[in-house]
Amino acid sequence: MAVAVIAILTFGFLDFSGFLNDPWLQKIQFGPALLSLSIVTLVCLIAATLIFGRLYCSVVCPLGIFQDFMNWLSRKADRKKKYSFKPENPWLRWGVLAALTVAWLLGFTFLVGLVEPYSAYGRMADELFKPVYLFGNNLLAAISEKTGSYRFFKVLVSLKSVTALVVALLTLLIIGHISYHHGRTWCNTICPVGTILGFFSRFSLLRMRIDKEKCNHCLACQRKCKAYCIDSVNQKIDYSRCVDCFDCIDACRQKAISYGPVKRSQTAPAKAPADNADESRRQFLKSGLAIAALAPAALEAKVTGAKDTRVPMSPPGSISHRNLLQHCTACHLCVSKCPSHVLKPAGMEYGLGGILQPVMKFDDGYCNYDCNLCSQICPAGAIRPLTVEQKHSTQPGRVVFNKDICVVNVNRTSCGACAEHCPVQAIHMVPFEGGLTIPETTQELCVGCGGCEYICPVKAVRIEGNPVHLEAKAPEQETNIKTDNFDFGF
Amino acid sequence: MDRREFLKSLAAAGAIVSVKSSGMMDVTASTVPSSGTAAAAGDVDLAAIMNGEPAAMLEAAMKELGGIERFIKKGDKIVIKPNIGWDRTPELAGNTNPDLLAALIKMCQDAGAAEIKVFDHTCDNWSRCYEHSGIDAVVKKAGATMVPAHEQSYYENVNIPNGKSLKSAMVHKAIVECDKWINVPVLKNHGGALMTSAMKNHMGIVWDRRAFHSRGLHQCIADICTYKPAVLHIVDAYRTMATNGPQGRNANDVVLTKALFASPDIVAVDTAAGKFFTQVNTSIRFDDIEHIPDAQKLGLGSMDLESLNVKRIRL
Numbered sequence: 111m112a113v114a115v116i117a118i119l120t121f122g123f124l125d126f127s128g129f130l131n132d133p134w135l136q137k138i139q140f141g142p143a144l145l146s147l148s149i150v151t152l153v154c155l156i157a158a159t160l161i162f163g164r165l166y167c168s169v170v171c172p173l174g175i176f177q178d179f180m181n182w183l184s185r186k187a188d189r190k191k192k193y194s195f196k197p198e199n200p201w202l203r204w205g206v207l208a209a210l211t212v213a214w215l216l217g218f219t220f221l222v223g224l225v226e227p228y229s230a231y232g233r234m235a236d237e238l239f240k241p242v243y244l245f246g247n248n249l250l251a252a253i254s255e256k257t258g259s260y261r262f263f264k265v266l267v268s269l270k271s272v273t274a275l276v277v278a279l280l281t282l283l284i285i286g287h288i289s290y291h292h293g294r295t296w297c298n299t300i301c302p303v304g305t306i307l308g309f310f311s312r313f314s315l316l317r318m319r320i321d322k323e324k325c326n327h328c329l330a331c332q333r334k335c336k337a338y339c340i341d342s343v344n345q346k347i348d349y350s351r352c353v354d355c356f357d358c359i360d361a362c363r364q365k366a367i368s369y370g371p372v373k374r375s376q377t378a379p380a381k382a383p384a385d386n387a388d389e390s391r392r393q394f395l396k397s398g399l400a401i402a403a404l405a406p407a408a409l410e411a412k413v414t415g416a417k418d419t420r421v422p423m424s425p426p427g428s429i430s431h432r433n434l435l436q437h438c439t440a441c442h443l444c445v446s447k448c449p450s451h452v453l454k455p456a457g458m459e460y461g462l463g464g465i466l467q468p469v470m471k472f473d474d475g476y477c478n479y480d481c482n483l484c485s486q487i488c489p490a491g492a493i494r495p496l497t498v499e500q501k502h503s504t505q506p507g508r509v510v511f512n513k514d515i516c517v518v519n520v521n522r523t524s525c526g527a528c529a530e531h532c533p534v535q536a537i538h539m540v541p542f543e544g545g546l547t548i549p550e551t552t553q554e555l556c557v558g559c560g561g562c563e564y565i566c567p568v569k570a571v572r573i574e575g576n577p578v579h580l581e582a583k584a585p586e587q588e589t590n591i592k593t594d595n596f597d598f599g600f
Numbered sequence: 601m602d603r604r605e606f607l608k609s610l611a612a613a614g615a616i617v618s619v620k621s622s623g624m625m626d627v628t629a630s631t632v633p634s635s636g637t638a639a640a641a642g643d644v645d646l647a648a649i650m651n652g653e654p655a656a657m658l659e660a661a662m663k664e665l666g667g668i669e670r671f672i673k674k675g676d677k678i679v680i681k682p683n684i685g686w687d688r689t690p691e692l693a694g695n696t697n698p699d700l701l702a703a704l705i706k707m708c709q710d711a712g713a714a715e716i717k718v719f720d721h722t723c724d725n726w727s728r729c730y731e732h733s734g735i736d737a738v739v740k741k742a743g744a745t746m747v748p749a750h751e752q753s754y755y756e757n758v759n760i761p762n763g764k765s766l767k768s769a770m771v772h773k774a775i776v777e778c779d780k781w782i783n784v785p786v787l788k789n790h791g792g793a794l795m796t797s798a799m800k801n802h803m804g805i806v807w808d809r810r811a812f813h814s815r816g817l818h819q820c821i822a823d824i825c826t827y828k829p830a831v832l833h834i835v836d837a838y839r840t841m842a843t844n845g846p847q848g849r850n851a852n853d854v855v856l857t858k859a860l861f862a863s864p865d866i867v868a869v870d871t872a873a874g875k876f877f878t879q880v881n882t883s884i885r886f887d888d889i890e891h892i893p894d895a896q897k898l899g900l901g902s903m904d905l906e907s908l909n910v911k912r913i914r915l
Contacts, residue, residue, distance in 0.1 A: 127727075252753075258715075263748040449725050478725045480687055523816035526792020527809075531723060533847050539791045545890065547792060561723075567814035585849055590883040591842045593855050598648050598912050599875035600905050 112168060116175040123235035123446045124243045126265055136443055136489045138170065140303045141226035145219075145437045146491025159307050163314040166307055167297055167353040173227035174297060174353065176234075177289035181336050184290045193293055196338040198348055203298070203305045210302050214436075217463040223439035227301050228489075230281045232441035233466070237278035240446060241267050266451060268474060274442070274455035274466055293336025298351040308350035317372055318352060318359070320345045324366035331358035331367055422459035423470040423507035423558060423575030426477070427485030427493040430578040431460055438492035440466035444484035450475035452560065453484060467492075470506070472560035472573070479533040479559055502534075505582040507558035507575040509536055511551045516570040518548045528571045531561030534585055537571065554583040643670070645908040646863035648872055652915035654838045655703035657860035661834070662707065664911040665862060671831040672780050674712030679774045679781035680704060680744075681830070683788075683801050684720035684735055686847050687728040693839035693854045694847060696786045698734035700836050700860070704784065705742040716744035717774045720804040726750035747774050755807040763823035764898075765815050770807035775828060783830035783866070787837040787873050789845030789853075789881055792817065794889050796846050797873045798833040798866050799825055818891045822898050825866060829900075833869045835861040842881045855880050867892060867901030868908055 115135060122133035136142070143151035155166060167174040185191050206225070213221040223229045244267045251262040269275065288296045297304040311317075320331075322345050332342040335358055339351035359367050425444065428434040445453045451474035455466045468484070470477065485496040496504065517525050519542075528549050529537045536556035539547035549562075549571065562571040647661035662668050672678055682701055688694030701718070708716055718739045722729040730736040730746060739746045748754060755770040775781055785801035793800060802824045803809055812820040837859040841848045848854060859876060863869040870892050878886045896903045 258745070260745060260747050264751040264753055266751065449728070475725070478687055478728060481725070481728070517814050521814070521816070523814075524792060524818050525813045526790075526817070527813040529791035530846055532791075534849060535791075535844055565723075565810065565813070567810045587852055590881060591853075591855060592880055592882055596650070596857060596859070596876070596879050598650065598859075598872070599877075599879045600648075600872055600910075 112175045112178065115169055116172050116179075119172050119231075120235050120239065123232060123443065124240050126244070126449075133443065133487055133489075135170075136228070136232075136441070136487070139228035139441075139489055140166065140171075140307070141222075141228050141439050142441065142488075142490035144306075145222075145439060146489070148491070155307075156310055159310040160313060161315045163311040163317050163349065163352060163354045164304070164307050165354045167294075167304060168355050171227050171303065172231040172235075173285065173301075174294075176231060177285065177294060177296065178336075178355070180286050180289040181293055192333040193335050193338055195332050195335075195341045195343075198339075198351060199299055202300075203308070206300055207302045207305045217435055217461075219435055219438060219467070220440065220463050220465040222302070223441070223466060224277070224281075225300055225302060226439045226441075227297075227303055229439040229441035230285070232443055232446075233274060233278040234282050236442040236446040237270070237275050238282060266474060268451065270445060271455040271457065271466075273457055274445075277466065293338065294351075294353055295338070297353065298337055298339070311352065312350045314349065315371060316369060317349055318347050318354075319368055319370060319372070320347065321364075321366040321368070324364045325362075326364055326366075328363070330361045330363060334358055334361035420572065421507070421575040421577060422456065423560075423573060424460075424579075425453060425468055425470060425484050425493050426501050426504045426506045426558070426579070427482070427488075427496040428468075428506070428579070429494060431464070431575075432578075433494075434467055434492050435460060435464050436492075437490045438464075438467045439490055440468075441489065442466075442468075443487055443489065444468050444493060447483055447487055449481060449483065450478050452477045470558075470560065470573075470575075472564040476531070476560040476564040477558075479557070502557065503582050503584065505556060505558055505576060505580040507573045508553045508556040508580075509551050509558075509562060510572055510574050511537070511549055512570045512572070513548070514570075515568050516548065517568055518542060518546055520568075522546065525567070527565040527567070528562035531565045533557065533559060533561065534582070537562055555585055557582045643909065644911050645865060646861065646868050646872060646905070646910045648876075648910065648912045649860045649862075650912075650914045651858050652860075653858075654697045654700035654836065654860070656915060657838070657858075658700055658703045658707070658834065658862075660913050660915060661860055661862040664913065665832075665864075668707045668711045668832075671782070671864065672708060672711055672713060675714045676712075676779040677715040677717075677777070678708050678713045679717045679719070679778040680708070680784055681775070681781055681801065681805060682718065682720060682735060682784045682836075683786045683796075683804065684729045684733050685723045685804065687724035687732050688848065689732055690734050691839070691851060691854070692848055693786060693788065693841045695729070695733040695735065696784050697836045697838045698738045700834070700838065701735060701784065702738040702742055704782065704834065705739065705744045708782075709742070709744075716742075717747045717778065718744055719747040719749040719772060719774055721749045721772065721807065721809070722804075747772075749774075749804075752807055758827065760823055760827050762826040765819045766812075766823035769811075769824060769827070771824075771827065772805050772807070775805050780831045781828070783833045785833070785835055786839075786841075787835050787857075787859075787877055788841040788848075789843050789877075789884075791845065793891055794884050795874055795877050797835050797870045797877075799870055799891060799895060818894055821891060822895050822900065825895065825900055826898070829866070832862065832864050833866050835869055835873045837861065837873065837876060840877065840880050842877075865901040865908070867895050867903055868905060868910075870895070871903045871905060872910075 119135045210222050248264045251264045254262045329342045332340045337351045339348040424434045453468040454471045456469040459469050482496050482501045485493045526539050529539045534555045537549045540550045542548035560573050644664045647664040649657040649660045682696030684695045686694035758771045759768050788796045790796040837857050840855050840857040842855050844853045861872045
């Protein structure tokens with residue numbers, strides 16, 4: 111089941127054919143649900159945890175499933191691999207959660223998104239797995255084209271953002287490394303969702319139980335436990351860290367472990383003395399986190415420089431930069447799904463707190479007038495649902511025309527590409543010298559789609575973002591149309 | 601065959617394919633000029649049809665022009681190039697009428713075309729354009745091939761020896777490799793060029809459109825028309841976008857005009873379409889549509905409809 115979940119969820123990111131444009135698995139993820147305050151989803155997930163324990167971490171969370179895969183690999187490589195019991199580190203767990211809450215309150219949603227597990231996996235899928243998938247598709251398309259078939263078609267593979275790539279790669283390396291060597295340590299020390307669900311799973315109705323009569327303290331379960339949460343010697347399990355993987359049940363030759371309703375005597379969570387044996391691992395985790403947090407900021411400053419001083423434009427439906435900043439965990443589902451390649455992970459456009467959040471860029475395309483996909487799929491409420499009609503009257507940014515560099519003015523040649531691409535006639539051509547026509551803008555009509563900016567050969571028309579989205583005015587009707595009694599006319 | 605073997609053979613196939621394609625480039629770069637379609641004396645030069653459904657008007661026009669066999673031969677590899685530029689439904693007339701295309705594909709198939717490909721380099725997202733225009737559906741239903749055109753690799757660089765400003769351009773391989781192609785634009789208003797019809801539809805066979813705009817649009821369009829002229833131009837004016845073209849804003853921009861113009865002469869067909877169009881949008885004067893006389897000057901055809909053999913049919 112976990113395999114099916116991660117396959118469907120990952121395909122939700124990879125697919126570009128529009129086959130999977132209703133990614134429901136993305137909508138039941140805890141992190142985005144928390145930031146969007148989707149009460150129903152949150153209540154369901156917490157209720158499920160109170161009943162079943164942290165099953166979520168094993169079959170819903172894509173990062174959890176990914177870590178289990180890494181763990182499975184390491185077991186394939188070393189069949190004798192053994193784990194041991196380690197006491198909980200509540201200070202680190204709750205400290206991270208508290209720090210993230212403070213960061214979020216201060217507007218550094220970027221840090222929350224960095225460790226929020228679904229979003230971390232989403233970025234890996236979008237930045238790392240998707241290019242591979244697309245290359246494979248393009249190879250297939252090239253082969254099928256030679257046979258005269260256009261069943262497969264080529265797609266654009268582009269580097270959306272260096273920052274996003276680096277962050278995704280670091281996430282893969284750090285979490286991949288931890289899970290390969292240390293099982294579910296990430297989930298039980300850093301992951302904020304793990305900490306929150308771990309709090310509830312202490313009280314879960316169904317859980318792993320050790321039958322004290324049958325148990326002979328053989329340590330088989332403890333050695334198999336990738337969450338380091340079984341204390342075989344004392345016959346105790348730390349339920350805040352158990353992710354319900356059921357490995358211990360299989361490992362126990364005495365059939366002493368079973369999954370079922372709690373017995374009164376076992377409700378107290380395992381309290382273990384502080385242990386400094388794994389200081390090095392902790393150090394590694396801390397430094398890893400620090401690198402992951404600092405690298406993009408330093409990098410983006412280098413990559414983007416200070417060239418573009420325009421106000422960035424957030425996607426239609428995001429209401430305002432502030433709303434986006436508060437809710438977006440940068441899972442990059444919208445970035446991955448945008449059929450026109452407009453949404454890109456931000457560098458420093460929104461400031462430090464908004465790194466990696468989606469920003470509209472018109473280098474590879476422009477926002478399709480009748481497309482509202484990003485607003486439909488956002489799991490975090492950062493981009494609110496818009497109908498196509500609502501989108502038509504939303505102005506996330508507006509056109510600015512620089513006559514000084516327009517080719518009509520500079521080269522005295524005809525162009526009009528911008529007006530041609532404007533769906534609402536916010537740019538139209540007016541008479542200019544020598545029978546030429548030159549663009550004129552009506553900003554109130556503009557829907558900020560960027561068609562003009564994309565096609566303009568010299569970028570004389572550009573879109574300036576609205577920090578708070580405005581309403582686009584509806585265009586007026588034409589009067590110069592004759593609708594009947596035509597002749598050939600010649 | 602196990603998976604490993606399969607992957608090996610797939611990789612081998614890929615290698616062969618890439619070698620083959622690089623070899624082909626040189627051969628196709630020197631394109632053959634269009635085959636002689638010069639009309640015999642007494643042939644009809646232009647057919648103008650009104651008051652019919654798209655398929656019926658096409659049939660009437662081809663009957664006047666001497667049948668599709670006058671333009672294509674049995675075994676020809678044909679490209680039909682409609683306008684599919686915008687993410688619009690047929691009612692909004694942003695793209696060529698799908699019923700007209702269905703009828704044209706059938707006609708070419710009956711004439712023995714070996715292969716029929718249909719494509720356009722769209723402005724809006726290509727898959728949305730192909731789908732919402734209704735063209736993808738009719739083409740596939742008819743058994744013709746819908747070819748993607750949204751990636752540079754579908755194009756190749758060709759020389760344009762007769763071009764004035766444009767000496768070379770990236771043209772879609774389907775056009776480069778076909779025996780003959782048929783240009784099927786839709787008649788629309790255009791913010792910059794006032795009207796878009798047969799000539800402007802050539803923007804959809806090239807990749808680097810931005811270069812056209814920066815180097816003087818009209819001359820570049822006239823130049824690309826000299827590359828490999830279409831054997832036939834069929835202007836769809838069943839619905840005409842009278843204002844706010846080439847995209848249109850809504851159904852109020854569209855008039856049900858029920859007309860069709862067909863000719864092997866691109867200047868003649870655009871002249872006829874232009875004179876018809878200025879009746880629909882009364883604020884545009886025909887004399888202001890400059891790219892038509894410009895094309896005549898380049899020798900692409902004749903604007904003098906009086907001296908041509910023109911048939912006007914009302915169904």
